[in-house]
Amino acid sequence: MCRLFAITSKxxxxxxxxxxxxxxxxxxxxxxxxxxxxxxxxxxFERFKGAPILSGIFSNxxxxxxxxxxxxxxxxxxxxxxxRPAKTPPPGTPKRxxxxxxxxxxxxxWQSLSKEELEYRLMLTRLKLRQMGEQDGSMIIxxxxxxxxxxxxxxxxxxxxxxxxxxHEELQARxxxxxxxxxxxxxxxxxxxxxxxxxxFSTMTNGENTAFVTIxxxxxxxxxxxxxxxxxxxxxxxxxxxxxxxxxxxGLDMYKHLLTPLKDEELRRHPQGERLRAVKHAxxxxxxxxxxxxxxxLPDRTLFMVQDSKKLRPGIVGGASGVFAFSSExxxxxxxxxxxxxxxxxxPMKYDTVMVPPHRQEVLRWNQWER
Amino acid sequence: MESMGKISPSTLSxxxxxxxxLWNKEACTLCGRCTAVCPVRAIELGxxxxxxxxxxxxxxxxxxxxxxxxxxVDQRTDPAHACTGCGMCDLVCPNxxxxxxxxxxxxxxxxHVNQGGVPRRRGGRRNDPRSVLDEIKFIRISMLTDPALDAxxxxxxxxxxxxxxxxxxxxxxxxxxxGWTPPVREIYPLIIGSMSFGALSPNMWEGLQxxxxxxxxxxxxxxxxxxxxxxxxxxxLRSRFLKYVILQIASGYFGWDEIIHALPEMKExxxxxxxxxxxxxxxxxxxxxxxxxxxxxxxxxxxxxxxISLPSPPTHQTLYSIEESVAKMIQSVSxxxxxxxxxxxxxxxxxxxxxxxxxxxxxxxxxxxxxxxxDGGTGAAxxxxxxxxxxxxxxNIRDAYLNLVKIGKQNEIPLFAGGGIGKNGNLAAxxxxxxxxxxxxxxxxxxxxxxxAGCLGSxxxxxxxxxxxxxxxxxxxxxxxxxxxxDPEQIAERVVDVYLSFxxxxxxxxxxxxxxxxxxxxxxxxxxxxxxxxxxxxxxRHVL
Numbered sequence: 001m002c003r004l005f006a007i008t009s010k011x012x013x014x015x016x017x018x019x020x021x022x023x024x025x026x027x028x029x030x031x032x033x034x035x036x037x038x039x040x041x042x043x044x045f046e047r048f049k050g051a052p053i054l055s056g057i058f059s060n061x062x063x064x065x066x067x068x069x070x071x072x073x074x075x076x077x078x079x080x081x082x083x084r085p086a087k088t089p090p091p092g093t094p095k096r097x098x099x100x101x102x103x104x105x106x107x108x109x110w111q112s113l114s115k116e117e118l119e120y121r122l123m124l125t126r127l128k129l130r131q132m133g134e135q136d137g138s139m140i141i142x143x144x145x146x147x148x149x150x151x152x153x154x155x156x157x158x159x160x161x162x163x164x165x166x167x168h169e170e171l172q173a174r175x176x177x178x179x180x181x182x183x184x185x186x187x188x189x190x191x192x193x194x195x196x197x198x199x200x201f202s203t204m205t206n207g208e209n210t211a212f213v214t215i216x217x218x219x220x221x222x223x224x225x226x227x228x229x230x231x232x233x234x235x236x237x238x239x240x241x242x243x244x245x246x247x248x249x250x251g252l253d254m255y256k257h258l259l260t261p262l263k264d265e266e267l268r269r270h271p272q273g274e275r276l277r278a279v280k281h282a283x284x285x286x287x288x289x290x291x292x293x294x295x296x297x298l299p300d301r302t303l304f305m306v307q308d309s310k311k312l313r314p315g316i317v318g319g320a321s322g323v324f325a326f327s328s329e330x331x332x333x334x335x336x337x338x339x340x341x342x343x344x345x346x347x348p349m350k351y352d353t354v355m356v357p358p359h360r361q362e363v364l365r366w367n368q369w370e371r
Numbered sequence: 372m373e374s375m376g377k378i379s380p381s382t383l384s385x386x387x388x389x390x391x392x393l394w395n396k397e398a399c400t401l402c403g404r405c406t407a408v409c410p411v412r413a414i415e416l417g418x419x420x421x422x423x424x425x426x427x428x429x430x431x432x433x434x435x436x437x438x439x440x441x442x443x444v445d446q447r448t449d450p451a452h453a454c455t456g457c458g459m460c461d462l463v464c465p466n467x468x469x470x471x472x473x474x475x476x477x478x479x480x481x482x483h484v485n486q487g488g489v490p491r492r493r494g495g496r497r498n499d500p501r502s503v504l505d506e507i508k509f510i511r512i513s514m515l516t517d518p519a520l521d522a523x524x525x526x527x528x529x530x531x532x533x534x535x536x537x538x539x540x541x542x543x544x545x546x547x548x549x550g551w552t553p554p555v556r557e558i559y560p561l562i563i564g565s566m567s568f569g570a571l572s573p574n575m576w577e578g579l580q581x582x583x584x585x586x587x588x589x590x591x592x593x594x595x596x597x598x599x600x601x602x603x604x605x606x607x608l609r610s611r612f613l614k615y616v617i618l619q620i621a622s623g624y625f626g627w628d629e630i631i632h633a634l635p636e637m638k639e640x641x642x643x644x645x646x647x648x649x650x651x652x653x654x655x656x657x658x659x660x661x662x663x664x665x666x667x668x669x670x671x672x673x674x675x676x677x678x679i680s681l682p683s684p685p686t687h688q689t690l691y692s693i694e695e696s697v698a699k700m701i702q703s704v705s706x707x708x709x710x711x712x713x714x715x716x717x718x719x720x721x722x723x724x725x726x727x728x729x730x731x732x733x734x735x736x737x738x739x740x741x742x743x744x745x746d747g748g749t750g751a752a753x754x755x756x757x758x759x760x761x762x763x764x765x766x767n768i769r770d771a772y773l774n775l776v777k778i779g780k781q782n783e784i785p786l787f788a789g790g791g792i793g794k795n796g797n798l799a800a801x802x803x804x805x806x807x808x809x810x811x812x813x814x815x816x817x818x819x820x821x822x823x824a825g826c827l828g829s830x831x832x833x834x835x836x837x838x839x840x841x842x843x844x845x846x847x848x849x850x851x852x853x854x855x856x857x858d859p860e861q862i863a864e865r866v867v868d869v870y871l872s873f874x875x876x877x878x879x880x881x882x883x884x885x886x887x888x889x890x891x892x893x894x895x896x897x898x899x900x901x902x903x904x905x906x907x908x909x910x911x912r913h914v915l
Contacts, residue, residue, distance in 0.1 A: 167386060208513060210885035213896040221779035249543050258887065263528050264557050265591075275546065281532055281555055282542040285782045287889040290513075309888050 002194065002206035003180040004315075004328040006295045007336055011322075012042025015151075019161045021129055021325070021332040025180065026157075031237065032188075034157035035179045037195040037202045040301050042172030044079065045149065048103045052122055055142045055150040056129070057190075058098045062138030062370040063311035066129065073125070074107035081171070083164050092224060093155035101149050119199055123226050139225050140190055141199045149173070152193040175301055179204040180368055192232035200299030201225065201242045205234035207292035207313050207326055212236060218285035219243065219274045237294050240286050241270045247297070252304060253371040254279065256353045259288045260309035262368055270369065295326045304355035311350040317363055318345035324363060345363055381486065383448045387479035389832060390456035390471040392446040398468035401442055405460035405469050410841040413454035414469075416875040417445030444469060450483045457827045470882045473831055484754075490790040491754040492659075494837025494847060496817055497652075497746050498758065502794055503765050504801040505907055510899035510914055513885035516585060522882040523873070529877060530593070531812045531890050533643055534713035534740045536783050551739065554713050556642055559586075559594045560890055561802060561873055563866075564743075564789050564814030565610060565717070568626075569660050569681075570664040570750035570837070571667045572854035575824055575846045576604075578862025580824065584612050585863060586870050594870060595642045597814070602626015602656050602672045605714035608633040613641050619649035619717075620704065622657055623683030625673040629898040630734075634707065643738065644704050648687070651747025651764070651790035653756035654719030659680025659681035661751055663840035694730055701736045713738030720744040722789065723891035728771050732780050738784040741814060742767055746791025750847055751838030764790045765808060769909050772809020772893055781893065785811035793818035793877045794830065798869075799876030802910040807894045808909060820846055823865035824857060 003025040005018050015036050022034065045053065058066060069183035070077075070098075083099035110118060117139030126144035133139025149171070153160050157180045161167070179194040194204035211216070212233035219227040219239050224247070227239050244250040244258055261280040267273040280287075295305045305315050305326045317326045319337050327333040332347070344363075348354045351367035385391050392414055393467035406414050419441050424435040446454060454471050461470035482490040513519045536557030537545055545552060563583065568576050579596055586592040600621035608630060618641045620627055649655060660669070660681040670677040687700065687727060704714045717737040718727055724742060744764025749757065768788045776779040788810035792801045794817065802813045820826035824846045827834040835882075837847035845854035881887060882895050891897065900906050900912035906913035 053409075171536060208885065210511075210513060211889065211891070211894070214891075214893045217776050217893065218779075219783065221781070223778055223779065241540075248539055263888075264530055278537070278546065278552065282537045282539045282782070284536070284889065286539075289886045289888050289891075293646070310520075339580070 002204070002328070003332065004178075004194075004204050004206055004293065004295050005325065005332045005336070006177045006297070006303055006327075007173045007323065007325040008177075008301070008360055009323040009358070010174065012172035012174050013176060014167055015173070015176055015178070016161060016167045017336060018176045019157050019166065020181040021327060021336045022178055022196055023158045024335040025327070025329045025332045032156075032181050033152070033154045033193050034160055034191040035195050035204065036150060037177035037197065037204075037297065038171070038173035038175070039147055039202075039297060041147055041149065042174060044081070044170040045077060045101075045103065045147075048079060050146050051103050051105060052144055052146050054100070054104065054129075054144045055148070056100055056133075057096050057153075058100050058142040059138045060097045061136075062096060063100070063133060065138060066088040068127065069132065070104065072110070076105040077102055078105050079102055079103040081168070085163055087163060089160035090155045093163065096358045099151065102160060105173055106192045127225060127228065140200060145197070145200055145249065147198070148197070150195070150197060152190050153190065154190060175297055175303065177202055177204055177295065177297055183346035189231045193231060193317075194232070194234055196229075196232070196235045198238055198242045201238055201245070201296070202294030203234075203238040203241055203294055205237050205292050207308065208290045209233040209236065209288055209289055209292060210290040214285055215240070215288070222247070234292075237288070237292070238296070241296060243286070250299065252302065252353065253366065255304075255367055256306045256351075258283050258286045258293070259306065260350070261287060272371075289317035291368060293328060301358040302355050304353060305348055306353050307348050307350055309350055314347070315347055316347045317354050318342065319363075321361050324360060381450060381483040383450070383453075383483065385446055386446055386454050386474070386476070386676070388446075388448060389474050389478035389480055391453040391474060392444065392454055392460070392683055393470055393472050394444045394480075395468040396441070396443055398466040399443065400466055400468070402465065402897070404463040404465070405837060407446060408459045408463045408603050408843065410457060410459065410836060410843045411452055411455055413452050414444050414446055415830050417443045419443060429518055429775055438641060450480060450486055453480050454734050455492060455834050455836055456832070457540060457836075457843050459827075468793045483798035492751060492838055493750070493754055493757070493835045494750045495828045495832075496748045496757070496794070496830060497791075498796060498830050498832045499746075501767060502791060502801070503763065504791065504804050505795055505797055505898075506900050506902060506905065507800075507804040508542050508899045508914065509803065509880055509884060509897050509912070510912060511897040512883045514591070514670030518886060520882040522878040524889055525882065527878050527881065527887045528558060529874060529890060530557050531892070532556070532785055533558050533595075533715075533739055533787075534785070535735065535773055536785075538780075551710065553735065556595075556713060557593060558642065558812070559592050559870075560806060560812035561594070561870065562617070562787065562812055562814045563594070563596040564816045565597040565599035565647065565650075566659075566750070566816055567599030567619075568604060568672060568886070569601040569658070569664060569849070570847060572842070572845055572857065573668065573861050574854045574857040575820075575862060578823065578859035579707025579819070579858065579866060580607065580612065581859055581863035582866025583615050586614050590871070592874070600625055601660070601669070602629050602674070604672060605629060605633060611639050613637060614639040616641050617643045617645050618764030619645045619647055622685070622687045623681060623684050625675065625681065625683070629672060631707070640712050642709055643715065644708075645741060646700055646704065646716045648716050649721070649743070650717070650749065651719055651745050651761055652749035653752035654721060654745070654761045655685055655869070656752065656756050656760075657685045659751040659838070661838050661840070664847075666849045669849060679788065698734070701734065705736050715739035715741060717741035717743060720764050720767040722762060724762075724767050724771055724809075725774050728774060728784070731779065731784060732775070737784065739787060740771070741787040741789060742771065743814070745787065745793055747789055749837075764788050764805065766811050766908055768805055769808045773910070775809075776893070779808075787812050787814055789816070790812035799880060800874050802873075803877060803891075804898065805879045807891050807898050808911075809893045809895075811890070811892055815902065819866065819869060822869045823862050
C-alpha cells in the first residue's frame with residue numbers, strides 16, 4: 001500500500017524531511033518509487049515566485065527538443081537546477097540523463113493575458129511537452145507552474161534521494177507532498193506515480209479507486225484538455241478537485257460531498273439536504289467507491305486530507321503552530337514532528353475533512369453534517 | 372372395427388405434437404381432475420374397447436375373444452387442442468399418473484397452427500434459452516491492495532435515479548438563479564416493468580401492488596412498478612400508493628380518460644410517466660388485448676366497450692415522428708403534472724436506438740430512455756414477431772451508454788434495460804451485467820410472474836397462452852374461476868421474497884468488486900466474457 005506524507009512549515013524544509021518520514025513507514029510499502037511535490041519554495045527558487053517552473057526528466061536529445069520548442073514559444077530560461085547523476089542508479093531505477101528544474105520568463109505576448117488564459121496556456125504547454133516526449137521517451141514532464149517543483153522516480157525513496165542528491169541546498173520548500181511506492185495496481189509507469197498535478201492542484205492517494213473507469217469516462221467527456229492521462233486510478237482525485245473548484249466554483253467543503261456523498265436517508269436529515277441532494281445527483285459519476293485516503297494541496301497552499309465513506313484507510317494530522325504534517329501512518333508523523341502535543345493529533349473519520357490553511361496556525365476540521 | 376375417419380392435411384398424430392401426454396393407466400384413479408383443469412382441453416375422458424384373445428389348453432374348445440372396456444385419458448391432436456405442456460394435469464393428479472413430455476423430435480404442429488389463414492398468436496416469451504447476459508462474468512475482484520467489502524456487514528446503497536439530471540456545470544447557475552430543476556426520483560434499480568391491468572388478472576395486479584407497497588413502507592426499498600397500457604384502478608389513482616407507480620401511456624391511450632379526470636383528486640404524483648413507443652416482444656407492433664379478456668371491469672377502466680379486442684396501433688396516431696413525439700408528447704404529459712413528474716419514452720431495442728437517444732439528449736424534458744430487448748415477454752403477439760423481430764439488449768444498451776459517454780451526458784439521461792433479465796433464473800447477475808454495461812436500472816416482467824405467481828412458461832414453448840384468458844395459474848386471466856387460484860397476499864409475500872433475495876445477491880456481486888455506495892453504472896472494467904467477438908462488441912475484457 002502507498003505511504004503518504006505531507007508537511008507544511010513556515011520555515012523552508014529539505015525534501016529529505018519527507019523522505020525520512022517515508023522511510024520510517026517503509027514497513028508498509030515496497031519501496032518501489034517516490035513522488036515529490038514542492039511548493040511555497042525556499043532556497044534559490046524563492047525569488048522566482050511568479051515565474052513558471054518546468055519539472056521533468058529529459059534525455060540529452062529531449063533537452064534539445066525542449067529548448068527548440070520553448071524558444072519557438074519565446075520562453076526564456078531564467079534559472080535552472082539540473083541533476084545529472086553520475087553514479088550507478090539504485091536497483092530498479094532506470095538510468096536517466098537529466099533531472100531538470102527550470103524557471104522560465106513568460107513570452108512577452110503572454111504578459112497581457114488574463115490569469116485564466118495564462119494558466120490554461122501553461123497547462124497546454126505542459127501537455128504538449130508531455131505528448132512530444134511520449135513519442136520517443138525523451139521527455140517526462142511533471143509540472144509547469146509557478147512556485148511548483150515535482151520529481152518522480154522508480155526505486156527506493158531513501159536510496160533515490162541519496163542517488164539524486166535531494167539534500168541539495170537549493171531544494172527547499174514550505175509545503176512538501178511525498179508518496180512512497182510506484183503504482184503497482186497497473187503497469188509500472190512513471191506517470192502513474194503520485195502526487196498528481198493540474199493547474200496548482202495536487203493530490204496523492206492510497207488505496208484503490210474501484211469506480212475509476214466511470215470517473216475517468218466522465219472527466220474525459222468534459223471537453224477539457226487537462227483531463228487526460230489516467231495511468232493511475234488515483235489521478236482522478238486531483239482532477240475531481242480541479243473540476244469542483246475551477247469548473248463548478250465549489251470550495252473545499254464540497255470536495256468530500258462529491259467523493260463520498262451522504263446516503264439518501266442521511267440527506268433527508270441534513271439541514272442542507274436538498275442542496276446536497278442536487279449536488280449528489282448532478283455529480284454522481286464522481287463518487288469514489290474504494291478505500292482511499294486523499295491528501296492534497298490547493299493553489300492557495302492549503303493542505304487537506306479526506307477519507308473514503310467507510311474510513312478504510314489510516315491517516316493522521318498533527319503538529320504545532322507553524323508546522324503541521326499529514327501522514328498515512330502515525331510513525332511518519334512521529335518521525336517528522338516528534339515534539340508536538342500528541343493529544344491534539346486527529347485522525348479524520350468517514351465524514352471529516354481536515355485542513356491546514358496557508359497561515360499554518362491550526363488544523364481546521366469539519367464533517368459533512370456541518371457543511 | 373372403428374373407422375379411422377378422414378385424414379386431412381392437418382391431421383396429426385400424438386408424435387407430431389410438441390408435447391405428449393404420458394398417462395399411467397395403473398396409477399390413474401379416473402378422478403377427472405386433469406381433464407377438468409386442462410386449459411386447452413387437450414385431454415379428455417376416453418372409453419376404449421379392448422380385445423383379449425382367450426385360448427384354452429387342449430383342443431376341445433376353440434380359442435375365443437373377450438371384449439372389455441376400460442376408461443382412460445386421451446390426448447387430442449387437432450391443432451386447436453394441442454397440449455401446451457403447461458403441466459397442470461401433473462400438478463393436480465393425486466397419483467402422479469399423468470404429465471406432458473416434450474417431444475425430442477421437431478414437431479409438425481408448427482406447420483398447422485395457421486388454420487383459417489390466421490398465423491399463430493400467443494403470449495409468453497421468445498423460447499430461446501440462450502442469453503449473452505448469462506455468459507458475462509464479474510472478473511474485477513479487489514484482491515491486490517484492498518480487502519473486498521463484506522456484503523453482510525458494510526453499508527450498501529442500491530439506488531438509481533429516474534429523471535433528467537442537470538449537468539454538473541449547470542447546477543450552480545440553476546441553483547443561484549432559482550431555475551427549474553427537472554424532477555428526479557431515487558428508486559430501486561429493479562423495476563417491475565409494464566404489465567397492464569387487463570393483461571394481468573386483478574388478483575395478480577393487486578398482489579404485485581401490495582408487494583411493492585410493503586417493500587417501500589416496511590423495508591425502505593423504493594421499488595417501482597409500471598402499469599403498462601391499461602389505465603390504473605381509480606382507487607389506486609387516488610391513493611398515497613400512486614407514488615410507487617409509473618403510469619404508462621401508449622398508442623391506444625387506454626385508461627387515460629380516467630387518469631386525466633382523476634388528476635385533481637390525486638394525493639400524490641405518480642413516480643413517472645412512461646410513453647410506450649415499442650416493446651421488445653413485438654417490436655414495431657402495437658399492444659393487443661384480445662376480446663376474451665375484455666370483461667366489464669377491464670372495459671370500465673380502459674373506457675371501452677366490453678368483449679372486443681383492443682389492439683393499440685403500432686404508432687401514436689397523432690404523431691408524425693419521434694422528434695414530434697419528443698416535442699409534443701413529453702412536454703404535454705409533463706405539463707399535466709406541472710413538470711413535477713419525470714416523463715420518458717420506452718422503445719424496442721433497435722439498430723436505430725441511437726437516433727432516438729440523440730434526439731432525447733436535446734430535449735430538457737426527456738427524463739430517460741427505457742429500452743426493451745428482444746427477449747421481452749408479452750401477453751399477446753404474433754409468433755413471428757416474438758421469435759424473429761427485435762434487437763438483443765446487451766449490445767443495444769452498451770451502444771446507447773457509450774454514445775452518452777461520447778457526448779458527456781452519461782449522467783443526464785438514465786437508460787433502463789429490459790428483455791430477458793433473469794430468463795434462466797440469474798436475475799441479479801443479469802441485472803448487474805446490464806448495469807455495468809451502462810444501464811441505470813432494469814425492468815423485469817416474466818421473472819416476477821414466474822417467481823411471485825408460479826407462471827409455468829419456460830424457454831421451450833411451454834404454456835404460452837397468456838393471450839386467450841385461460842392462464843391455468845390465473846395470472847393473465849380475467850375469468851374469476853381461474854384467477855381466484857391466486858391469493859394476492861401470497862403474491863405480495865413472494866414479491867418481497869424476490870426483492871430481498873435480489874438485494875442480497877446484488878450485494879454479493881458488488882462487494883467483491885469493491886463497490887457499495889454508488890450503483891456501478893458503466894463499470895465495464897468489471898466484466899469479462901469468453902466469447903472474443905462478444906467481448907469486442909461490448910468493449911469488455913475477453914477471458915478464457
